[in-house]
Amino acid sequence: MSLSKVLSLALILAVARASPVLNNPSPVLRRDPPAPSTYPLGEACDHEWQYLNFNPDDDTDKAHLELLHYVICSREIRMMSILGQISAKDVLAPYKRYFPESDEEDDFQTHVKDVLGLIAGTSSPDELIGTVVGTFVVDNLDFAADDSNEADCNDEGTLAYTLTDRLDSREKIHFCDPSWTRGKADDVDCASLDPFPSTKMDSFSRIALHEMLHYSSVGPETSLAQQIIDVKNEDGEPAYDPPRVHGLIDPEQDENPAMPEINADSYAWMSLDAGISFKCMRDWGNSDWASFFSQNPPPYEAAE
Numbered sequence: 001m002s003l004s005k006v007l008s009l010a011l012i013l014a015v016a017r018a019s020p021v022l023n024n025p026s027p028v029l030r031r032d033p034p035a036p037s038t039y040p041l042g043e044a045c046d047h048e049w050q051y052l053n054f055n056p057d058d059d060t061d062k063a064h065l066e067l068l069h070y071v072i073c074s075r076e077i078r079m080m081s082i083l084g085q086i087s088a089k090d091v092l093a094p095y096k097r098y099f100p101e102s103d104e105e106d107d108f109q110t111h112v113k114d115v116l117g118l119i120a121g122t123s124s125p126d127e128l129i130g131t132v133v134g135t136f137v138v139d140n141l142d143f144a145a146d147d148s149n150e151a152d153c154n155d156e157g158t159l160a161y162t163l164t165d166r167l168d169s170r171e172k173i174h175f176c177d178p179s180w181t182r183g184k185a186d187d188v189d190c191a192s193l194d195p196f197p198s199t200k201m202d203s204f205s206r207i208a209l210h211e212m213l214h215y216s217s218v219g220p221e222t223s224l225a226q227q228i229i230d231v232k233n234e235d236g237e238p239a240y241d242p243p244r245v246h247g248l249i250d251p252e253q254d255e256n257p258a259m260p261e262i263n264a265d266s267y268a269w270m271s272l273d274a275g276i277s278f279k280c281m282r283d284w285g286n287s288d289w290a291s292f293f294s295q296n297p298p299p300y301e302a303a304e
């Protein structure tokens with residue numbers, strides 16, 4: 001080691017001992033996290049969610065931004081939520097596949113109607129989506145990846161998550177890569193579907209609605225008065241997709257009527273079921289839209 005290095009090392013050690021503050025990270029290295037913006041590719045629509053960490057010059061990011069903008073501004077999520085609300089109010093087939101009817105103890109139908117109503121917004125014909133959605137942030141960064149306590153995109157089967165990021169203290173949604181393979185509900189081929197609801201009709205809007213429902217400003221701010229989470233079936237696996245969501249209330253499977261109203265996928269699949277039923281029956285000139293699917297999803301296969 002050269003003399004100058006020895007001297008400077010000695011100096012550093014002396015200074016370090018004298019001022020322990022040097023052991024803390026330099027304030028110069030700390031940067032303010034970026035703030036979310038409105039739609040980066042053009043004019044945002046009313047109550048559109050906000051965006052973070054997208055690169056509008058990157059083709060992949062651009063395609064994702066366009067889909068995120070479309071599901072809100074085309075009213076696709078609003079339509080699904082409104083049809084879900086109608087199904088709950090009138091106890092139509094899509095509702096009955098995933099939720100129990102209200103009884104003296106619990107007003108399930110009102111809770112479901114209120115939650116979906118908060119997302120859908122007012123009944124004004126100009127409305128595109130509820131005002132609460134304008135406070136939501138979609139972060140393109142897998143911000144939970146470093147946090148071993150939370151779900152992230154490395155967990156098998158995770159399509160997206162909604163969490164509060166420790167870095168900027170914001171509650172945000174992140175969509176994992178597999179979620180982008182889902183298309184628009186409007187593009188679902190009605191003739192390809194089974195007589196029961198299945199993942200063949202899955203759409204990006206269903207995943208987006210699922211994540212919106214997890215926000216702390218949704219469930220707790222309605223008559224439900226509870227956070228909407230991901231519940232598990234009796235076998236300990238998350239109640240995702242039509243067979244498992246239906247299984248929660250099926251007397252021959254879980255028969256657990258308190259679960260669906262706090263399970264995000266129950267709302268999301270019921271609303272997609274209603275939306276696809278409406279679209280397909282309308283295309284075929286039939287007004288009895290709620291009877292599009294004539295069967296319940298098959299029983300789920302329990303994990304070993």
Ligand SMILES: [Zn+2]
Pocket residue numbers: 210214229230264
């Ligand atoms: Zn979830």
